[in-house]
Amino acid sequence: MVSDQLLDELRHRGLLSAHHTEAIRQDERSRPFSLHYELRAALYLGITLLTGGLGVLLYQHLDDIGHGVVVLSMAVLMLTGFGYAARHRQPFTWEQVTTSSFVPDYALLLGCLLFLALETYLQVQYNLFGNRYGLATVLPAVLFFLLAYRFDHRGVLAMAITALASWVGVSVAPLSAFTDNNFLYYGLGGAAVGLGLLLTAVGFEAEINRHKPHFAFTYISLGANLALLAATSALFTFYPQPFLPKVLVVPLLVVLSGSLVWYARRTKSYLFLLMGVLYGYITVTYLLFRVLDGVHGEIGATIVMLYFTLSAVGVVVLFVHGKKFLNRS
Amino acid sequence: MNLKAYNPAWAQHEAMHAATARWFRRGLLTSEQQQAIQTAYPLDFYRPGLFLRIGLFIFAYIGASGMVGLLAVITSFDHLESLAFIAAIGTWLALEFFIRSSRLYHAGADNALLYMALGWAALWLTAVLDDVLPSISSSSLLSSIQTTLLLGPLFLLGLLATIRFADRVVAFATYCLLLLLITIWLLQLPFGRLVLPFILMAVSAGAYQLVALLSKRPDYTYYQRCLVVLKVLSLSSLYLAGNYYVVREGNAVLGGDYLSAQIPSAPVFYLLTALVPLLYIRVGLRHPSRVWLLTGLAAAAFSLFTLRHYRAVLPTEIAAVLFGLLLILLAVWAARYLRPTRHGLTSLAQDEQPPLFNLESLIVAETAVVPTAPEPTFQFGGGHSGGAGADGTY
Numbered sequence: 001m002v003s004d005q006l007l008d009e010l011r012h013r014g015l016l017s018a019h020h021t022e023a024i025r026q027d028e029r030s031r032p033f034s035l036h037y038e039l040r041a042a043l044y045l046g047i048t049l050l051t052g053g054l055g056v057l058l059y060q061h062l063d064d065i066g067h068g069v070v071v072l073s074m075a076v077l078m079l080t081g082f083g084y085a086a087r088h089r090q091p092f093t094w095e096q097v098t099t100s101s102f103v104p105d106y107a108l109l110l111g112c113l114l115f116l117a118l119e120t121y122l123q124v125q126y127n128l129f130g131n132r133y134g135l136a137t138v139l140p141a142v143l144f145f146l147l148a149y150r151f152d153h154r155g156v157l158a159m160a161i162t163a164l165a166s167w168v169g170v171s172v173a174p175l176s177a178f179t180d181n182n183f184l185y186y187g188l189g190g191a192a193v194g195l196g197l198l199l200t201a202v203g204f205e206a207e208i209n210r211h212k213p214h215f216a217f218t219y220i221s222l223g224a225n226l227a228l229l230a231a232t233s234a235l236f237t238f239y240p241q242p243f244l245p246k247v248l249v250v251p252l253l254v255v256l257s258g259s260l261v262w263y264a265r266r267t268k269s270y271l272f273l274l275m276g277v278l279y280g281y282i283t284v285t286y287l288l289f290r291v292l293d294g295v296h297g298e299i300g301a302t303i304v305m306l307y308f309t310l311s312a313v314g315v316v317v318l319f320v321h322g323k324k325f326l327n328r329s
Numbered sequence: 330m331n332l333k334a335y336n337p338a339w340a341q342h343e344a345m346h347a348a349t350a351r352w353f354r355r356g357l358l359t360s361e362q363q364q365a366i367q368t369a370y371p372l373d374f375y376r377p378g379l380f381l382r383i384g385l386f387i388f389a390y391i392g393a394s395g396m397v398g399l400l401a402v403i404t405s406f407d408h409l410e411s412l413a414f415i416a417a418i419g420t421w422l423a424l425e426f427f428i429r430s431s432r433l434y435h436a437g438a439d440n441a442l443l444y445m446a447l448g449w450a451a452l453w454l455t456a457v458l459d460d461v462l463p464s465i466s467s468s469s470l471l472s473s474i475q476t477t478l479l480l481g482p483l484f485l486l487g488l489l490a491t492i493r494f495a496d497r498v499v500a501f502a503t504y505c506l507l508l509l510l511i512t513i514w515l516l517q518l519p520f521g522r523l524v525l526p527f528i529l530m531a532v533s534a535g536a537y538q539l540v541a542l543l544s545k546r547p548d549y550t551y552y553q554r555c556l557v558v559l560k561v562l563s564l565s566s567l568y569l570a571g572n573y574y575v576v577r578e579g580n581a582v583l584g585g586d587y588l589s590a591q592i593p594s595a596p597v598f599y600l601l602t603a604l605v606p607l608l609y610i611r612v613g614l615r616h617p618s619r620v621w622l623l624t625g626l627a628a629a630a631f632s633l634f635t636l637r638h639y640r641a642v643l644p645t646e647i648a649a650v651l652f653g654l655l656l657i658l659l660a661v662w663a664a665r666y667l668r669p670t671r672h673g674l675t676s677l678a679q680d681e682q683p684p685l686f687n688l689e690s691l692i693v694a695e696t697a698v699v700p701t702a703p704e705p706t707f708q709f710g711g712g713h714s715g716g717a718g719a720d721g722t723y
Binding site (some may be wrong): 307 | 332344345352357358362366370375378381383385387388389391392393394396398399405431463464526547550614617622626645647649651652653655656659660663664667674676677
């Protein structure tokens with residue numbers, strides 16, 4: 001074992017006594033093996049499979065008698081989930097809550113996912129919300145925000161943000177933001193940037209006023225990603241955007257990238273430094289290509305290659321000194 | 330020249346820091362003792378956090394590509410082979426230089442330069458072989474001597490690079506190249522296809538034995554990260570070589586059939602598909618070893634997929650509901666049963682490093698499907714308007 005070698009060496013160099021070495025060796029042998037993250041992953045996978053399967057079953061049995069059973073079991077499961085979470089709730093605080101067990105967290109998640117499935121069912125079957133689709137999507141958003149703050153649950157917070165975004169009409173999920181959204185066709189670029197900015201602002205507020213500062217990561221990572229992505233894609237479109245002229249987009253991208261770097265320095269978070277630098281780099285590179293549009297042939301190619309080499313070296317130097325840069329706050 | 334590119338003491342010191350931090354969290358060391366040990370084993374190399382490493386990787390890649398592009402542009406790009414050769418040598422020298430000068434140690438930038446150097450070398454080899462040997466038709470690609478002539482040197486190159494740089498991705502690719510070479514050689518023999526699964530399993534088992542032996546050596550801390558990857562990989566290839574789906578479909582691909590047919594000695598593979606994951610999980614829990622446990626769980630998932638691929642026991646949605654319910658109940662039971670500790674296992678978070686950032690909330694945002702507002706003209710009620718997992722993509 002590696003730890004045995006290390007202990008031998010420490011003993012040899014006189015940094016630990018023989019007795020102490022033996023005690024640590026004993027602990028290394030008897031230390032229990034933690035299945036914490038494996039069990040959490042199993043719970044999450046189980047909940048996803050269960051709610052997904054129930055959702056499909058509900059649709060398949062929409063017209064026969066069997067669907068009553070499915071609805072009933074889903075409602076019971078949902079109430080069980082919410083009830084279990086409520087029974088194990090901790091007193092409310094603006095700080096992060098520490099719990100001994102992770103099961104209530106997942107019970108809450110199960111309840112929320114089933115709530116979505118049941119709400120959709122009620123709309124499909126009984127047309128509960130009529131044509132007020134906005135109400136149908138804003139309701140889960142409000143409920144999930146309340147639950148997220150009350151139960152201190154970042155997963156439910158992410159679901160609330162997703163529901164809010166679907167109310168606005170865009171998908172905010174980090175990967176599908178790259179694939180699903182056609183900001184250009186629906187003119188949603190402005191809305192996406194607005195929502196992204198709002199979420200980022202809420203995140204900054206949470207961080208500064210210590211209103212659940214650990215939520216800031218979720219707000220800012222989802223919000224800033226959405227805003228920057230929508231703004232960048234507006235930058236690359238050929239057709240002019242009514243709400244996002246390029247003369248506004250460029251300063252917006254610069255300011256947003258800059259504030260991400262500022263936030264990265266504040267929280268010493270390398271993710272936001274990376275995001276800020278990457279989007280900033282894309283913007284600057286785009287502008288350079290615009291300027292070079294008239295220059296053709298070998299001179300243009302040489303300038304581009306020189307730019308890539310030198311700028312990349314510059315960014316690498318910035319990153320290598322990133323630790324110093326982040327600590328100097 | 331030293332065989333190892335990085336200072337071997339760095340690996341040793343890093344392991345010492347991780348161990349003492351763990352012992353300190355478990356209350357086995359006082360903070361003065363931890364301080365004393367950590368000053369005796371200083372971390373005098375450069376490796377930032379994950380995201381900075383990603384950034385360094387991306388921008389080192391852009392920078393090195395820009396350099397090669399610049400060379401190509403100013404020499405008007407007239408000879409690909411020479412360019413690839415110069416790029417490979419140049420990138421490698423730059424890599425060695427930056428490791429010396431900036432004390433990079435698996436810091437992102439050095440990974441990028443290493444992969445680029447190997448990529449250019451592979452391109453150069455391919456181009457040279459293409460010039461020297463008569464061109465081959467793509468249908469005989471697998472069995473040709475050219476393939477061996479290309480893959481053989483690539484394997485040796487990967488092996489040398491792994492010995493020198495102890496990089497996980499290179500180790501991964503090198504092991505895959507080895508398996509590929511063995512497969513190609515075996516397929517030349519008359520009974521090759523029949524014994525291929527068993528030979529690959531034997532090779533994997535041998536590789537695991539070798540890796541397990543090597544990781545016990547005190548002077549191999551330098552390779553610890555590679556050896557873990559190779560353990561997972563050899564266990565995976567041992568399982569996959571005996572998996573019914575892989576054997577049957579692989580057989581069909583090698584035979585050039587469009588539909589796979591039943592394979593010889595199928596019961597052996599049924600048994601292997603069913604039992605190997607259970608064995609891995611058992612060893613993983615008993616030993617205990619996360620490598621065996623997680624590989625076993627992944628193998629079990631693939632075995633379930635294999636079963637469902639050939640025999641759909643239940644409709645997908647019912648299977649999902651039942652299996653989901655089973656997983657939840659099992660996890661909740663285990664979480665309570667293993668608190669605080671039974672059979673040397675616990676469900677409490679241990680002294681392992683807490684997750685770097687809240688990955689979970691991003692996964693939830695990605696997988697949870699929220700009903701989206703349809704277009705105003707669209708009547709709510711169609712099958713495709715979504716709902717939690719209703720589109721079957723859960």
